[in-house]
Amino acid sequence: MKVVKFGGSSLASGVQFNKVANIILSDSERKIVVVSAPGKRYSDDIKTTDLLITLAQAIIEDGDGKKALEAVLQRFADIVSDLTLDNTLLTNIDQELGKLMSQYKNDAPRLMDALMASGENQNAKLMAAYLSKRGKEATYVSPEEAGLLVTDDPGNARILPEAYEKLRKLKQKSGILVIPGFFGVSKQGHIVTFPRGGSDITGSIVAAGAEAEVYENFTDVDSVYSVNPQLVNSPKEMKEITYREMRELAYSGFSVFHDEALQPVVTKKIPVCVKNTNHPEAEGTRIVAERSQNGCPVVGIASDKGFLSINITKYLMNKEVGFGRHLLEILEDECISFEHTPSGIDNISIILRDHQLRNGKEERILERIRTELKVEDVQVERDLAMVMVVGEGMCRTVGIASKATEALAEAGVNIKMINQGSSEVSMMFGVDAKHADLAVQSLYYKYFTPVNHI
Amino acid sequence: MKVVKFGGSSLASGVQFNKVANIILSDSERKIVVVSAPGKRYSDDIKTTDLLITLAQAIIEDGDGKKALEAVLQRFADIVSDLTLDNTLLTNIDQELGKLMSQYKNDAPRLMDALMASGENQNAKLMAAYLSKRGKEATYVSPEEAGLLVTDDPGNARILPEAYEKLRKLKQKSGILVIPGFFGVSKQGHIVTFPRGGSDITGSIVAAGAEAEVYENFTDVDSVYSVNPQLVNSPKEMKEITYREMRELAYSGFSVFHDEALQPVVTKKIPVCVKNTNHPEAEGTRIVAERSQNGCPVVGIASDKGFLSINITKYLMNKEVGFGRHLLEILEDECISFEHTPSGIDNISIILRDHQLRNGKEERILERIRTELKVEDVQVERDLAMVMVVGEGMCRTVGIASKATEALAEAGVNIKMINQGSSEVSMMFGVDAKHADLAVQSLYYKYFTPVNHI
Numbered sequence: 001m002k003v004v005k006f007g008g009s010s011l012a013s014g015v016q017f018n019k020v021a022n023i024i025l026s027d028s029e030r031k032i033v034v035v036s037a038p039g040k041r042y043s044d045d046i047k048t049t050d051l052l053i054t055l056a057q058a059i060i061e062d063g064d065g066k067k068a069l070e071a072v073l074q075r076f077a078d079i080v081s082d083l084t085l086d087n088t089l090l091t092n093i094d095q096e097l098g099k100l101m102s103q104y105k106n107d108a109p110r111l112m113d114a115l116m117a118s119g120e121n122q123n124a125k126l127m128a129a130y131l132s133k134r135g136k137e138a139t140y141v142s143p144e145e146a147g148l149l150v151t152d153d154p155g156n157a158r159i160l161p162e163a164y165e166k167l168r169k170l171k172q173k174s175g176i177l178v179i180p181g182f183f184g185v186s187k188q189g190h191i192v193t194f195p196r197g198g199s200d201i202t203g204s205i206v207a208a209g210a211e212a213e214v215y216e217n218f219t220d221v222d223s224v225y226s227v228n229p230q231l232v233n234s235p236k237e238m239k240e241i242t243y244r245e246m247r248e249l250a251y252s253g254f255s256v257f258h259d260e261a262l263q264p265v266v267t268k269k270i271p272v273c274v275k276n277t278n279h280p281e282a283e284g285t286r287i288v289a290e291r292s293q294n295g296c297p298v299v300g301i302a303s304d305k306g307f308l309s310i311n312i313t314k315y316l317m318n319k320e321v322g323f324g325r326h327l328l329e330i331l332e333d334e335c336i337s338f339e340h341t342p343s344g345i346d347n348i349s350i351i352l353r354d355h356q357l358r359n360g361k362e363e364r365i366l367e368r369i370r371t372e373l374k375v376e377d378v379q380v381e382r383d384l385a386m387v388m389v390v391g392e393g394m395c396r397t398v399g400i401a402s403k404a405t406e407a408l409a410e411a412g413v414n415i416k417m418i419n420q421g422s423s424e425v426s427m428m429f430g431v432d433a434k435h436a437d438l439a440v441q442s443l444y445y446k447y448f449t450p451v452n453h454i
Numbered sequence: 455m456k457v458v459k460f461g462g463s464s465l466a467s468g469v470q471f472n473k474v475a476n477i478i479l480s481d482s483e484r485k486i487v488v489v490s491a492p493g494k495r496y497s498d499d500i501k502t503t504d505l506l507i508t509l510a511q512a513i514i515e516d517g518d519g520k521k522a523l524e525a526v527l528q529r530f531a532d533i534v535s536d537l538t539l540d541n542t543l544l545t546n547i548d549q550e551l552g553k554l555m556s557q558y559k560n561d562a563p564r565l566m567d568a569l570m571a572s573g574e575n576q577n578a579k580l581m582a583a584y585l586s587k588r589g590k591e592a593t594y595v596s597p598e599e600a601g602l603l604v605t606d607d608p609g610n611a612r613i614l615p616e617a618y619e620k621l622r623k624l625k626q627k628s629g630i631l632v633i634p635g636f637f638g639v640s641k642q643g644h645i646v647t648f649p650r651g652g653s654d655i656t657g658s659i660v661a662a663g664a665e666a667e668v669y670e671n672f673t674d675v676d677s678v679y680s681v682n683p684q685l686v687n688s689p690k691e692m693k694e695i696t697y698r699e700m701r702e703l704a705y706s707g708f709s710v711f712h713d714e715a716l717q718p719v720v721t722k723k724i725p726v727c728v729k730n731t732n733h734p735e736a737e738g739t740r741i742v743a744e745r746s747q748n749g750c751p752v753v754g755i756a757s758d759k760g761f762l763s764i765n766i767t768k769y770l771m772n773k774e775v776g777f778g779r780h781l782l783e784i785l786e787d788e789c790i791s792f793e794h795t796p797s798g799i800d801n802i803s804i805i806l807r808d809h810q811l812r813n814g815k816e817e818r819i820l821e822r823i824r825t826e827l828k829v830e831d832v833q834v835e836r837d838l839a840m841v842m843v844v845g846e847g848m849c850r851t852v853g854i855a856s857k858a859t860e861a862l863a864e865a866g867v868n869i870k871m872i873n874q875g876s877s878e879v880s881m882m883f884g885v886d887a888k889h890a891d892l893a894v895q896s897l898y899y900k901y902f903t904p905v906n907h908i
Binding site: 347425 | 770776798800853
């Protein structure tokens with residue numbers, strides 16, 4: 001049994017619905033379908049979720065969302081019309097949105113959550129109707145019926161452990177089940193959305209709960225690539241990578257999966273297959289617990305910008321028991337999470353995402369470091385990027401670091417930081433943000449292009 | 455004005471005293487002389503300080519130190535005889551040791567400190583007498599007279615800030631001043647020794663206090679070498695290095711200076727010159743605040759063994775505010791100081807000196823990490839060595855890391871950890887202890903041997 005999730009661009013129009021239905025109907029193992037809201041049909045189109053956010057904001061700000069509501073309804077109307085579905089579906093959508101708007105009109109966070117979730121929710125109903133029209137038994141299953149019980153934290157739902165018990169029974173239902181992604185239901189009965197990337201989270205939870213053999217994630221690319229395709233021509237497709245590799249790549253700029261989206265399937269060791277709705281014959285990328293290793297252990301290169309470093313110097317720091325703890329305590333008091341802490345003998349740096357040092361936090365932190373830790377020097381260095389080389393087993397391979405540093409040297413990129421040693425699957429380089437793309441390109445060509453010696 | 459310090463091997467015999475006197479008398483700027491106790495005359499000789507420790511232990515254990523005392527007196531007698539000095543000097547040494555033995559007989563730590571310090575103390579008197587005999591005005595100045603006021607912590611003296619006021623007046627005294635190294639006097643009037651390497655500390659404090667233009671440190675090598683001479687044939691001599699470079703090298707295995715010995719001269723930016731008593735014409739190595747940079751920025755390669763790594767894995771660790779602080783708190787509770795903490799996204803390693811995890815500390819720490827931090831995995835990896843490449847400005851030089859990793863790859867050394875980014879003067883590689891020497895050799899040849907392209 002497969003759980004199949006389709007992203008927004010796969011469900012943006014009648015034409016896309018038709019492709020999706022073909023995919024579902026072509027494999028009888030595809031029993032549970034998780035859908036996103038209708039996405040963009042062309043590059044400057046607006047996603048339904050964004051139309052719904054505009055609607056919610058209009059209501060929250062001046063009480064009138066008529067124009068925004070029309071735009072939302074038009075998106076669904078286009079799909080209903082393209083697929084010649086029953087017009088009562090549209091009337092129902094209008095009524096349900098109206099109900100939510102009046103129910104939550106005095107509760108802005110709930111209104112936002114309920115309206116945002118409607119994109120997925122109504123799209124699931126359309127998909128169930130369309131599959132039925134194509135002659136297949138198919139039922140819309142609401143997150144409540146499915147058992148997607150979550151915490152009551154608007155915009156930041158977490159699945160509750162008891163949800164899994166109910167999800168396990170899903171596969172006993174007959175026919176194809178269509179479940180909307182992106183949200184669950186709290187014990188208090190409210191619609192609560194997952195953090196962004198939420199339909200992937202739903203798919204992953206449902207696949208884990210229903211104990212699927214595979215979790216298929218359909219999007220609009222043939223494969224996950226070894227490097228950002230905007231930086232390199234025809235980058236290598238990744239056929240098979242491990243969860244750990246995907247996680248490191250996702251962390252550092254690969255937008256395929258949200259950080260936490262994979263956790264449920266990782267725990268159950270359910271393979272994930274990333275495929276293309278517009279080209280379902282392509283093999284796609286399999287994400288698995290363990291992969292066979294042959295050839296170069298490096299599978300991907302990624303980068304992420306927006307880091308800064310707090311550089312601290314104090315003579316004999318390394319002999320001062322409690323120095324590091326006290327330093328991290330100062331950060332904790334300001335709710336700062338840090339990424340790395342490279343250290344010398346008399347110095348330590350704290351690398352963190354720079355958006356965290358706002359609203360006077362920077363001044364307060366530096367002042368406390370100066371006075372409480374009696375350091376000789378503390379400086380903030382901005383505009384750093386982290387470049388990551390990822391691959392299982394690479395840290396046991398002699399010469400991997402050498403290739404990476406050679407590539408960066410050849411590109412004239414100054415390495416400000418190297419972090420290797422804790423993760424077995426990655427090696428990280430801190431560089432100036434302005435050098436990040438060049439660094440990624442140079443590393444990619446070093447690992448993935450056979451060099452011709454003349 | 456120069457402060458000149460002579461090490462134990464430079465003062466081991468009459469012949470050595472003669473060389474030292476020649477050095478002092480050849481330069482009228484050499485006004486303040488700091489001396490060690492008589493060291494080894496041949497490879498299996500015993501240092502006077504070790505004879506004195508044996509004497510102290512004999513008294514502490516069974517009350518009779520006659521044989522040990524004779525051995526100590528014989529060392530001084532040999533020097534007095536070689537130099538045909540006045541025999542009353544010897545009688546005085548005998549009397550003073552007797553006085554200390556009776557004064558501190560019921561106070562083991564004080565007895566140990568007072569007797570250990572006698573090697574330097576009596577040697578200073580002999581040197582003053584010998585310089586006088588050579589026709590130069592020379593006076594023994596006790597640490598008390600000099601103003602070397604220290605904390606009253608036997609074996610672990612720290613200089614008190616008020617000492618510097620008095621030391622500043624030293625240069626007003628006429629003639630050459632000979633001060634014993636290794637100890638000071640507490641406000642309570644006790645002799646208190648510095649930690650090991652203590653004569654270097656005295657020299658450095660006196661040079662800083664008396665505001666010397668140079669602090670000359672005479673030992674038995676022509677120079678500080680770029681690498682351990684036991685690992686490489688005719689290693690490159692370092693002509694000029696910075697304090698920071700010296701500190702990084704000293705930390706990781708260079709035995710020239712004790713960790714903390716340089717601090718006083720560093721603060722006052724007084725240049726240090728390391729020279730050879732047996733070959734004073736050699737230029738030696740100058741240790742300065744800033745050096746001119748030309749050619750390869752790398753000045754030295756060092757390594758140190760005896761490290762272990764605690765490797766910890768927990769999913770989404772990097773988003774958990776307070777995780778790092780809690781981890782370091784557990785170490786602090788056991789009084790563990792750590793060296794480095796390389797981290798991935800979901801993992802962190804703590805590198806520390808392995809002697810710290812004794813007496814059940816390892817079990818307690820691992821148990822607390824498991825239960826309090828709810829980690830997925832925690833492992834201890836032993837027998838690690840840290841290999842350090844040192845040089846001012848190297849971290850701003852593109853390609854330095856590349857050369858290092860290339861050297862290690864060519865030698866087949868697997869890099870377990872790379873730490874670069876906080877210190878501007880060093881790059882550190884964690885390797886298996888059994889590969890440490892090979893790593894150092896390979897790095898040395900890569901940076902210091904010109905390659906012939908055929």
